[in-house]
Amino acid sequence: xxxxxRQRRYDLDWLRVIAFTILILFHTGMMFxxxxxxxxxxxxxxxxxxxxxxxxxxxxxxxxxxxxAAVWFALERYSTRxxxxxxxxxxxxxxxxxxxxxxxxxxxxxxxxxxxxxGSFADxxxxxxxxxxxxxxxxxxxxxxxxxxxxxxxxITLPLFHYLKSDAGKQRLEKMLGVFERGNLILLxxxxxxxxxxILRPFWPHDANNLFGDWAQFIxxxxxxxxxxxxxxxxxxxxxxxxxxxxxxxxxxxxxSILYVIWYSAYEPNKFEHAxxxxxxxxxMWCWILALFGFGKRHLSRNSSILKxxxxxxxxxxxxxxxxxxxxxxxxxxxxxx
Numbered sequence: 375x376x377x378x379x380r381q382r383r384y385d386l387d388w389l390r391v392i393a394f395t396i397l398i399l400f401h402t403g404m405m406f407x408x409x410x411x412x413x414x415x416x417x418x419x420x421x422x423x424x425x426x427x428x429x430x431x432x433x434x435x436x437x438x439x440x441x442x443a444a445v446w447f448a449l450e451r452y453s454t455r456x457x458x459x460x461x462x463x464x465x466x467x468x469x470x471x472x473x474x475x476x477x478x479x480x481x482x483x484x485x486x487x488x489x490x491x492x493g494s495f496a497d498x499x500x501x502x503x504x505x506x507x508x509x510x511x512x513x514x515x516x517x518x519x520x521x522x523x524x525x526x527x528x529x530i531t532l533p534l535f536h537y538l539k540s541d542a543g544k545q546r547l548e549k550m551l552g553v554f555e556r557g558n559l560i561l562l563x564x565x566x567x568x569x570x571x572x573i574l575r576p577f578w579p580h581d582a583n584n585l586f587g588d589w590a591q592f593i594x595x596x597x598x599x600x601x602x603x604x605x606x607x608x609x610x611x612x613x614x615x616x617x618x619x620x621x622x623x624x625x626x627x628x629x630x631s632i633l634y635v636i637w638y639s640a641y642e643p644n645k646f647e648h649a650x651x652x653x654x655x656x657x658x659m660w661c662w663i664l665a666l667f668g669f670g671k672r673h674l675s676r677n678s679s680i681l682k683x684x685x686x687x688x689x690x691x692x693x694x695x696x697x698x699x700x701x702x703x704x705x706x707x708x709x710x711x712x
Contacts, residue, residue: 382677383443383447383606383675384674384675384676384677384681385667385670385671385674385675386440386443386444386606386670387681387685388670388674388681389436389440389666389667389670389674390437390440390685390688391681391684391685391688393433393436393437393440394437394688394689394691394692395688396429396433397433397434397437397692397695398691398692398695400426400429400430400433401517401695401696403422403425403426404422404426406418406419406422407419407420407422407423407425407426408420408422408423409423409426412480412484412487412516413483413484413487414487424634427634427637428630431630431633431655431658431659431662432659432662432663432666434520434595435595435598435659435663436662436663436666437520438523438524438527438595438598438599438602439598439599439601439602439663440602441524441527441599441602442527442598442599442600442601442602442603442604442606443602443603443605443606444602444606445528445531445535445599445602445603446535446602446603446606446607447606448460449535449536449539454532454536457532458529458532461525461528461529465521465522465524465525465528466525468518468521468693469515469518469521469522469525472515472518472521472693473513473514473515473518474502476518476693476694477514477515477516477518478498478499478502478512479495480516480517480696481498481502481508481512481514481516482495482498482499482512485498485512498512507584516696517695517696518693519583519584519585522585523585523592523595524599526585527595527596527599530596531596531599531600531603534600535603538603538607544607547604547607547608548608551604551605551607551608551611552608552610554611554614555610555611555613555614556614557614558618558621560611560614560615560618560664561622561625561657561660561661561664563601563660564653564656564657564659564660564661565656566597567594567597567598567656567659567660568652568653568655568656568657570590570593570594570597571590571594571652571655571656572648572649572652572653574589574590574593574594575590575648575652576648577589577590578590578591594656598663612667612671615664615667615668615671616668616671616672617668618664618668619664619665619668619669619671619672622661622662622664622665622668623661623665623668623669625657625661626658626661626662626665629654629657629658629661630658630662632654633654633655633658636651636654
């Protein structure tokens with residue numbers, strides 16, 4: 375009988391496809407809410423604010439978790455040398471190509487939207503090779519920021535993950551994860567995320583997505599990335615996640631309601647309230663991730679021809695997606711305003 379740890383996790387594949395699809399819709403929807411974005415539609419809707427805030431709470435953490443899990447499966451199949459070669463091919467090359475050929479037209483239209491004047495796109499494109507970082511300059515990875523984060527995470531965690539593949543490492547990891555198979559103890563994994571946010575957010579309050587000056591987001595997403603690796607290695611704990619899916623969903627809904635009240639009230643938190651907020655924020659995010667994985671394990675653990683196609687198509691479509699037409703979202707926005 376095949377080792378269950380080595381079986382293809384179709385539920386994770388489905389959730390990866392769903393997460394990237396939501397990401398594409400999210401970036402489109404940001405044109406139509408009332409908050410800042412690269413390019414805005416003339417008609418906007420407050421309703422989109424609620425949707426965007428909800429999706430933003432868990433969409434990228436979900437992708438970072440799945441990316442960490444993918445590293446575990448990759449290291450099961452590949453040697454370290456081949457794994458690094460695969461990372462270069464799948465992450466670094468698309469990033470470099472995107473920064474010179476996919477992103478510049480997006481930045482160009484953004485500058486035109488801001489009122490900048492260029493003789494032509496060729497005149498603008500010359501400014502890309504000044505290599506002045508966005509937003510001051512026009513050299514950027516824009517929506518591809520997720521790729522360099524995953525690339526760096528894969529490199530800096532490799533010594534740890536390599537150790538966890540050894541016999542001693544596997545025993546320690548199994549022993550640690552075995553504790554969290556019981557009850558709802560897996561919920562406590564939000565605490566390291568919250569701790570990093572409480573400590574670092576006062577210094578880096580916004581998600582800059584620039585890798586080198588974004589340490590609050592960098593550390594929290596790195597923790598989630600490692601969580602993905604840890605849990606992918608332990609088959610039994612997924613039964614607990616599946617069993618508790620309704621509890622984590624209820625916890626996510628309840629804590630999300632409180633967060634909406636906080637987000638739409640004008641107040642300046644003191645240091646204590648800052649800590650409470652990030653505890654609640656991190657708890658809510660972790661509840662949604664566990665709920666999604668619980669329901670995914672229950673209902674998405676099957677292959678299909680659609681999944682086979684989508685699994686291959688979703689990554690290149692993510693790279694290209696900000697060229698997608700937005701007419702459908704524009705019509706929805708007009709409907710909400712009438």
